[in-house]
Amino acid sequence: MTRKRRRLWILLACGLGLGSAATLALFAFSDSLVFFLAPSDLAAKAPAPGRTFRLGGLVEQGSVQRSTEKGRPTAKFRVGDGAASVEVTYVGILPDLFREGQGVVTLGAMQPDGTFRASEVLAKHDETYMPxxxxxxxxxxxxxxxxxxxxxxxxxxxxxxxxxxxx
Amino acid sequence: MDASSVVAPPPSGRNPGRSLHRFANPGRFLRLSGVVLPWLAATGAALTALGLIWGLFYAPADWQQGDAVRIMYVHVPAAWLASAGYLGLAICSVLSLVWRHPLADLAAVEIGPVGAAFTALCLLTGSIWGKPMWGAWWVWDARLTSVLVLFFLYLGHIALVRAFDNPERGYRSGAILALIGVVNLPIIKFSVDWWNTLHQPDTITLTGAPTMYVGMLWPLLFSALGYTLVFAAIVAARTRAAVMERRIRTLLMMRAEETAA
Amino acid sequence: MTHLPYIVAAYVLGVLIPGSFAVAAFARMRAAARRLAAVDPRANPGSSPGPETGARRR
Structure with a gap:
């Protein structure tokens, strides 16, 4: 019985060590585990101009302007998170779920004029399901x-x- | 009784038959699982069929996702079982490391491939769902990446337990790997809450009402329960096979020794 | 139905993957039971000979 006891304690000690190591590591790498930056994050830690990153948030109500440039569909919209918002331009076909109020994650870079030029727009839907x-x-x-x-x-x-x- | 005593593991404890080892008896497991298994498999198959047919033809479409939401009835149970199966693997690993539970060793070996298959099912159906809804087959967000890590943990366990000539060493190493990988389970669960991800947060939580219409929730619960029973039946059948195969090996070895002597 | 190819693909995988694992597991179990019965005539896989009536009924 004592040997089983000892193995159990060793296991618990290892688990405790591993668990705290993992927690620390997750805290340390938390920034790089983030898939996208929110508009209000940009003020605090804006990536270098021209660097590609992902910007995510909700498409602001009434901000979507669709047009056609050189035969390609073009969209301008503002992505916001309540605290801040960024103007995004995107040339290409938007996903089916794209709409005002919908979450989106866009890949692109900040332009000198303060707008975000996206090369990819992904729709992020929420966790509600209703008919x-x-x-x-x-x-x-x-x-x-x-x-x-x-x-x-x-x-x-x-x-x-x-x-x-x-x- | 007679047959099981032939292959019962060397009595390690001073009081065999007590406490946990009562359920570790492979003969008892064979008898019990022989009775339960047909029912388990039949109920699992029936409930899964009910949930899937209900979800495919009778549940309402989502107001924004349309019919693509029906992929949920396969994807979500697969995702739950990917994690739940790993939890089962981890429990077997504790029983194996601490109590040297002979049945837990075999069960852990047999859970691995089944868990990997359900994790692959989760990843594949997730990809198939992601393309029409998000606009991408795959993204490296925290939820998707942590589930991919789970898949690799399963593959690592499958390879490791079979890598040694001495099966005991394989069981121990596999158990240690499985327990180290447990760190990944809370990461999978909470990834959608802790970090920005493309994957949405959980719909069904312990703390609040599910943000899902009941007409969609029922088929999901049926298919989840059905798949869970199917998973359990597959693992039980494989473990039964493993116990019998070990018994065959032992008997053949004993016979060879008898003829040699 | 919208997105039909995606839905069909997901359901086919959802039936085929668990289904093939289930069939393989039951086939392996049957094969092991047969081999065990051949190696050890006393063993009646699934139920043990003795107090139970399973052995007699066969």
């Missing part, structure tokens, strides 16, 4: 504007009967 009927009912009743922010608390809609309220 179209329910979303329409929420929009119609004024409980939610998808362009303005996240949906209301899940408990208010996740058992909703769409047919009754959607009527």
């Amino acid at each position: 179209k009927d329910v979303a329409d009912a929420l929009k119609k009743s004024g409980h939610w504007n998808p362009a303005a922010g996240p949906p209301p608390p899940a408990a208010t809609w996740n058992t909703m009967e769409p047919k009754k309220t959607g009527g």
Whole structure:
């Protein structure tokens, strides 16, 4: 029994050491584990001009301007995180989920004029899943504007009967 | 009883048959799993089929993702089982290292490939889902990368436990690797909360109401439960096979020694 | 259905990967049980001979 005890203690000690080492390492490398920078991060630690990085945030309501330049679709929009926002230009086809109020992650670099020129735009959807009927009912009743922010608390809609309220 | 005593591991403890070793008895495991396994497999297959058919044909489409959201009914259970299977591997590793549990050694060896397969399923379906929704097959964000690391941990374990001539050394080394890799589990779980990721945070949490319509939640729960039982049935069948194979080896070796003597 | 090719691909993988592992595991189990029965006639894989009636019923 004592040998089993000893093995258990050795294992626990190793686990404790490994766990704290991993925690420290994660804290130390936390910056490089971030997939994208938010607009308000740019003020604190802006990458060097011309350096490629990822910028992520929500597409601001009413900021999307679509046009066609030299036969290619072009979009201008502002990406914000509540505290700050950056003007982004992108030439190319936007993903299906792109819309105002939607999260996006863009890859590109800051231009001298303070705008961000993106070569890639990825859509970042949130963790809510609801049928179209329910979303329409929420929009119609004024409980939610998808362009303005996240949906209301899940408990208010996740058992909703769409047919009754959607009527 | 007779057959199991033939291949029972050398009695290491002074009081065999006590406490945990009661369940370590391979003969008992063979009998118990023989009864449970058909039910496990049948229920698992039925629930998985129910969840998948429900999710594919009867659950509503998402208001912004459209029908692509149905990939969830495969992807999410695979992701849960990738982590849960690794947790099982880690528990077997503790039993193996501390209590020298003979069945845990075999179970750990057999969990590895199954867990790797479900992790691969999670990565593949995630990729298939990511392309139409995000616009990319793969990104190196913290969630995707940590699950890829989980896949490599499984592969490492599979290779390591089979790398030694002496199986005991393989079991020990594999157990140590598996336990070191446990650090990755909380990283996978909380990666979407700790860092900016492209992957969205968890929908189903312990703390709040699931941010998912019930008509989508039910098929997901059925397919998750079904896949879990299927996973357990595969591991149990493989472990049964491993116990019998070890018994065959031991019997043949004993017979060879008898004829030599 | 939108995104049909993606959905079909995901479901095919979701059935094929666990399914093939399950079939392989059960085949391996059957083979091991047969070999064990050949090596050790006393062993009745799945249930032990003796108090249980499984041995007699076979």
